[in-house]
Amino acid sequence: MRSSSPSRYDGLPVGMIALVVVAVLLVWFGTLDARHLLRPDEGRYAEISREMFASGDWVTIRYNALKYFEKPPFHMWVTTIAYELFGVGDWQARLCVALSGIVGLAATVLAAARWFGIRAALLAGLALVAAPMWSVAGHFNSLDMTLSGALACVLAFMMLAQHPEATPAARRGWMLACWVAMGVAILTKGLVGIALPGLVLVVYTLTTRDFGLWRRLHLPTGIVVLLAVTVPWFWLISRTNPDFPHFFFIHEHWDRYTSTVHSRKGSVWYFVPLLVAGFLPWLGLTPRMWDTVRERAGTVLGASGKPFQPALMAFLWFIAIFAFFSLSGSKLPGYIVPVFPALAMLAGVALDQINERSWKRQINALLVLAVVGLIAAPVVATLDRPTNPNEVFRAFAVYIGVAFAVLLAGMLLARRLLRTRGLLPSITAFALAMYLTCTIGLMGHEVMGRRASGVDMVPAIQAVLKPDMPLYGVGVLDHTLPFYLGLTLTMVEHPDELEFGVQQEPAKWIPTVDQFLARWRDGQPAMGIMSPDTYDSLAARQIPMYVVARDVRRVVVSNFPPPGTPAPAQPQEPRSAP
CATH class of the missing domain: 3.40.50 (Rossmann fold)
Structure with a gap:
C-alpha cells in the first residue's frame, strides 16, 4: 500500500523549503572555485576539454594533442560549452559534475514524490545532499558524477513511467526521457550506461516475476531514441579513426572489467568502507530502509497485472550495481556513486516514518562523531610527510576543526529543534550540518591540492x-x-x-x-x-x-638562461709570481 505520513509533517513550511533549496544551491555552486584541480582525473578532463575548446574538434578526443579514446565525449562537451560561455578555469571545469549532481538529485526527489509523497521526497533530497559521497563527487571533475546524474534520471524516469496513475502519453514521455538519459550515460562512460540499468531490470523481473514490465518500456521506440542519441558520435569517430572500435569496446570495456589490465585492483570488499563513509549520516536508518523494502512501501495495490514495487526497485538498483562493481577486476572509489540516489530514496521513506525517539539516537550518533573529529583535529596538525610538510597539515587541521565544530553545532541545533519544532526542522538542520561539514572539509583540502596542482609555479x-x-x-x-x-x-x-x-x-x-x-x-x-x-x-x-x-x-x-639568470662565472687567469 502507499506509505502514509504522520500528522507531525502536515502543513509543510513552503518558505523554509524554499530557503533550504536556495542555501543548498548557493553552497553547491558557490564553492566550485574554492580548490585547484587535483590529479589525475580533474586535470585530465579539464585539459581534454581545453584542447577541444582550442581546436574546435568535438569528435576526436585528444589529450596532450594525442588521440585519447578511453571515454566518450559527453562530459567534455559540457565542459567545453562552459569554457565557451564563461572562459577556461577551475569552476568551469567542475560545472558539468555540479549540474549532474543537482539534476540527479532533482530527478530522485521527483520520482520519490510521485510514489511515496512529497514529504518523503523532500527527506530523500536532504538525505542525498548530505551523503558525503554524493556531495564530494558533485565537486570533483571526473566522469563518475556525470554518469551518476544520468543514471539517477534513468531510474527516476522509469519509475515515473510505471506509476499506475500515469496516462499513456505520460508513460510514453517518461520512458522516452529514460532512453535519452541512458544515451547520455553511454556517451559519458560507455556501455555501462545501458548495462547497469539492464542488469537491474533483469534482477527485478526475476525477483518479482513481473515480466510485463518489459512491455511497458516502449522498447522499439526507445531503442530508436537511444541509437539517435549515441550512434552519430560513434559513427563519426569510427569513420575517421578505424582503430577506435576495438580499443574502446574491447580494451576499455571487456578487458577493464574482466582483468586488472589498468592496475586498479581491489578485493571484493573494496567498496564496503566507501559505502559506509559515503552514506555515513544515514547508516542508522538501515533497518527501517529494509522494512521499507520488505513492506513494499509505495506499492499501489489493485492495478492491472502485478503492481510495480518502487522500494524494491530502488533496493535492487543498489544491490545490483554494488555487486557488479565489487566483482569487477577494475575498481576506483567513484564507481559506486550511482547507488546513492536509490539509497536516498529509501532513506527518505524511512525518515518519513521515523519516531522522535529513534531520530534522537541518530542525532546522538553524529554528536559522538563530531566530538571525535574535534579531538582528532590536533592529531592531524602533528602529521608530516615529504610531499606535505607539517605546516600544510596544521592548516588542514584548522579546516577539520571548523568542519566538525559546524557538525557539533548542527547536531545541538537538531536536538533543540526536535524538542521545540518537531521532526522536519530537526532533520533539515541535521542534513544541512552534514552537508556543510563535507563542504568545509573538501575546501580545506586546497592546502594540499594547491601544492599538488603546481599552480604556484x-x-x-x-x-x-x-x-x-x-x-x-x-x-x-x-x-x-x-x-x-x-x-x-x-x-x-x-x-x-x-x-x-x-x-x-x-x-x-x-x-x-x-x-x-x-x-x-x-x-x-x-x-x-x-x-x-x-x-x-x-x-x-x-x-x-x-x-x-x-x-x-x-x-x-x-634549455636557455631565463631572464635575470646570472652569467656563469668565467675561469680566472693564473696570476704570475712576483
Missing part, C-alpha cells in the same frame, strides 16, 4: 615561456600544470596512459632520453617538466638545464 614559468616553445614531459605525465599553462606536453620515454595515442601518432612523442637530449641541444628554446630524480640524473650528466620553477613533485627547466 605558473607565474615563474610564464615569465620564461616564448611563442611556440615546446614543453616536454620527461618521463612524467603532469595532469594539472599543462592545463594552467594552456599548453600540451610532448611525452618523452614514458607515455603513461597515452600509450595508445603515441602508437597512433608516433611522431608526436620522443621514445628515448637520448633522442630527447639531441632535440634539447638543437638550439630551439624549450622547457621540460620532470621529477626531481630525473633532474638529478640529467644534471649528473651535465645536461644544460636552467631551473625555472620546482616543488617537491616536479622540476621545470629550460
Whole structure:
C-alpha cells in the first residue's frame, strides 16, 4: 500500500523549503572555485576539454594533442560549452559534475514524490545532499558524477513511467526521457550506461516475476531514441579513426572489467568502507530502509497485472550495481556513486516514518562523531610527510576543526529543534550540518591540492615561456600544470596512459632520453617538466638545464638562461709570481 505520513509533517513550511533549496544551491555552486584541480582525473578532463575548446574538434578526443579514446565525449562537451560561455578555469571545469549532481538529485526527489509523497521526497533530497559521497563527487571533475546524474534520471524516469496513475502519453514521455538519459550515460562512460540499468531490470523481473514490465518500456521506440542519441558520435569517430572500435569496446570495456589490465585492483570488499563513509549520516536508518523494502512501501495495490514495487526497485538498483562493481577486476572509489540516489530514496521513506525517539539516537550518533573529529583535529596538525610538510597539515587541521565544530553545532541545533519544532526542522538542520561539514572539509583540502596542482609555479614559468616553445614531459605525465599553462606536453620515454595515442601518432612523442637530449641541444628554446630524480640524473650528466620553477613533485627547466639568470662565472687567469 502507499506509505502514509504522520500528522507531525502536515502543513509543510513552503518558505523554509524554499530557503533550504536556495542555501543548498548557493553552497553547491558557490564553492566550485574554492580548490585547484587535483590529479589525475580533474586535470585530465579539464585539459581534454581545453584542447577541444582550442581546436574546435568535438569528435576526436585528444589529450596532450594525442588521440585519447578511453571515454566518450559527453562530459567534455559540457565542459567545453562552459569554457565557451564563461572562459577556461577551475569552476568551469567542475560545472558539468555540479549540474549532474543537482539534476540527479532533482530527478530522485521527483520520482520519490510521485510514489511515496512529497514529504518523503523532500527527506530523500536532504538525505542525498548530505551523503558525503554524493556531495564530494558533485565537486570533483571526473566522469563518475556525470554518469551518476544520468543514471539517477534513468531510474527516476522509469519509475515515473510505471506509476499506475500515469496516462499513456505520460508513460510514453517518461520512458522516452529514460532512453535519452541512458544515451547520455553511454556517451559519458560507455556501455555501462545501458548495462547497469539492464542488469537491474533483469534482477527485478526475476525477483518479482513481473515480466510485463518489459512491455511497458516502449522498447522499439526507445531503442530508436537511444541509437539517435549515441550512434552519430560513434559513427563519426569510427569513420575517421578505424582503430577506435576495438580499443574502446574491447580494451576499455571487456578487458577493464574482466582483468586488472589498468592496475586498479581491489578485493571484493573494496567498496564496503566507501559505502559506509559515503552514506555515513544515514547508516542508522538501515533497518527501517529494509522494512521499507520488505513492506513494499509505495506499492499501489489493485492495478492491472502485478503492481510495480518502487522500494524494491530502488533496493535492487543498489544491490545490483554494488555487486557488479565489487566483482569487477577494475575498481576506483567513484564507481559506486550511482547507488546513492536509490539509497536516498529509501532513506527518505524511512525518515518519513521515523519516531522522535529513534531520530534522537541518530542525532546522538553524529554528536559522538563530531566530538571525535574535534579531538582528532590536533592529531592531524602533528602529521608530516615529504610531499606535505607539517605546516600544510596544521592548516588542514584548522579546516577539520571548523568542519566538525559546524557538525557539533548542527547536531545541538537538531536536538533543540526536535524538542521545540518537531521532526522536519530537526532533520533539515541535521542534513544541512552534514552537508556543510563535507563542504568545509573538501575546501580545506586546497592546502594540499594547491601544492599538488603546481599552480604556484605558473607565474615563474610564464615569465620564461616564448611563442611556440615546446614543453616536454620527461618521463612524467603532469595532469594539472599543462592545463594552467594552456599548453600540451610532448611525452618523452614514458607515455603513461597515452600509450595508445603515441602508437597512433608516433611522431608526436620522443621514445628515448637520448633522442630527447639531441632535440634539447638543437638550439630551439624549450622547457621540460620532470621529477626531481630525473633532474638529478640529467644534471649528473651535465645536461644544460636552467631551473625555472620546482616543488617537491616536479622540476621545470629550460634549455636557455631565463631572464635575470646570472652569467656563469668565467675561469680566472693564473696570476704570475712576483
